[in-house]
Amino acid sequence: MKVLLLENIHPVAVQTLEAAGFDVELRSSSMSEDELVAALPGVTMLGIRSNTHITARVLDHAPDLTAIGCFCIGTNQVDLAAAAQRGIAVFNAPYSNTRSVVELVIAEIISLARRLPEKTQKMHAGIWDKSAKGSHEVRGRTLGIVGYGNIGTQLSNLAEAMGLNVIFYDVADRLRHGNARRMHTLDALLAEADVVSLHVDGRPGNAGIFGDEQFKKMKPRSIFINAARGMVVDTEALREHILSGHIAGAALDVFPIEPKVQGDEFESPLRGLDNVILTPHVGGSTQEAQEEIGYFVSGKLKNFQLEGSTALSVNLPDVQPPALVEEARIGFLHINVPGVLAEVNNILASEGVNVTGQYLATRGEQGYVVTDVSGHVSEAAISKLQASPHTQWLRSWDA
Numbered sequence: 001m002k003v004l005l006l007e008n009i010h011p012v013a014v015q016t017l018e019a020a021g022f023d024v025e026l027r028s029s030s031m032s033e034d035e036l037v038a039a040l041p042g043v044t045m046l047g048i049r050s051n052t053h054i055t056a057r058v059l060d061h062a063p064d065l066t067a068i069g070c071f072c073i074g075t076n077q078v079d080l081a082a083a084a085q086r087g088i089a090v091f092n093a094p095y096s097n098t099r100s101v102v103e104l105v106i107a108e109i110i111s112l113a114r115r116l117p118e119k120t121q122k123m124h125a126g127i128w129d130k131s132a133k134g135s136h137e138v139r140g141r142t143l144g145i146v147g148y149g150n151i152g153t154q155l156s157n158l159a160e161a162m163g164l165n166v167i168f169y170d171v172a173d174r175l176r177h178g179n180a181r182r183m184h185t186l187d188a189l190l191a192e193a194d195v196v197s198l199h200v201d202g203r204p205g206n207a208g209i210f211g212d213e214q215f216k217k218m219k220p221r222s223i224f225i226n227a228a229r230g231m232v233v234d235t236e237a238l239r240e241h242i243l244s245g246h247i248a249g250a251a252l253d254v255f256p257i258e259p260k261v262q263g264d265e266f267e268s269p270l271r272g273l274d275n276v277i278l279t280p281h282v283g284g285s286t287q288e289a290q291e292e293i294g295y296f297v298s299g300k301l302k303n304f305q306l307e308g309s310t311a312l313s314v315n316l317p318d319v320q321p322p323a324l325v326e327e328a329r330i331g332f333l334h335i336n337v338p339g340v341l342a343e344v345n346n347i348l349a350s351e352g353v354n355v356t357g358q359y360l361a362t363r364g365e366q367g368y369v370v371t372d373v374s375g376h377v378s379e380a381a382i383s384k385l386q387a388s389p390h391t392q393w394l395r396s397w398d399a
């Protein structure tokens, strides 16, 4: 089975897939729509990053494609619905860069507390300004984390190790790590935190949740960090509070409008302000994260192809069956209508097949059932399942 990997995907993905027995072709560049149309016949799995766009037309010309691995966080570049309609699974790596984001935020907390952006700027301008004014240790200060998910919790652990007191606010019930204290409202967190760091997700309701009112509620001379989503923060309001001195420093890695193309001008009301760190959405961009992404996504592609697992697929029902140890396994992607499971089991029973395990998930209009069986699945059983009007695809594996 052929795997085509585009856009310089990390070599660890090639190693993983080759070791699993796939024939891997690696290319450094992305491909245009026409190039994909010409290249995809004969390709079973495709790996891309963010610059390759997979349209419905591309998928129409990919008769052998079963899965797409997005070796990145986002999946906007793929027509997910069109892929699902064709039974093509899409995977990504939503959490592989968590540690990279956390390390950047830790660096920013210390840099802003010591006013390093200002100091380094002056040194480059030839100004020797040796003073402790406005510089603080972070030990004993309070970090307020808004959004206590993957990134928020890791930040919590590392910050505590450095001697910060951690408080957090999350809209969902989250287990507290270490000595972190849960705050029941955002206002309570803002009233206590010396540093506020946002790590909320990108749900539509989070647009503009942090503006003038929230900055006013922060402690005087506190620090503000956003490495989550640009649309969450009113940057004009932040500018006013930095200019007034109420906010002593800020670090932003994400912005409401970000340049689309490398080299395009970055426009923001935060440019040129003292003690403000601006970075071009690089929180998760490290060599280590790239390697982790390569490892994670190639593993998902491998498990899908060899064992029928759709675990963490972004467009098909999520089924994570155990490792394949029984004699055979059947994966059946179907239209989600009442009675399909009974239909599958009736066909298997009528052919004398003994079911040893069954795993089902549905997502919208589709259902996916993985059935482990002892003994051989006859051609007759496979043909009957394939003939069902609800079948999208049927695959079988032998242990």
Ligand SMILES: NC(=O)c1ccc[n+]([C@@H]2O[C@H](COP(=O)([O-])OP(=O)(O)OC[C@H]3O[C@@H](n4cnc5c(N)ncnc54)[C@H](O)[C@@H]3O)[C@@H](O)[C@H]2O)c1
Pocket (backbone or CB within 6 Å): 073, 094, 095, 097, 098, 101, 146, 147, 148, 149, 150, 151, 152, 169, 170, 171, 172, 174, 199, 200, 201, 202, 203, 206, 209, 227, 228, 229, 253, 254, 281, 282, 283, 284, 285
């Ligand atoms: N800067 C970067 O390069 C970079 C890299 C990776 C992730 N991110 C962003 O970081 C953010 C966090 O990522 P994650 O993996 O930890 O996500 P996550 O889904 O694991 O955690 C998000 C948490 O925020 C909580 N939440 C959502 N809305 C909230 C609100 N209004 N108030 C309080 N809590 C709220 C959720 O309940 C959840 O616990 C995401 O927005 C992600 O896109 C940025």
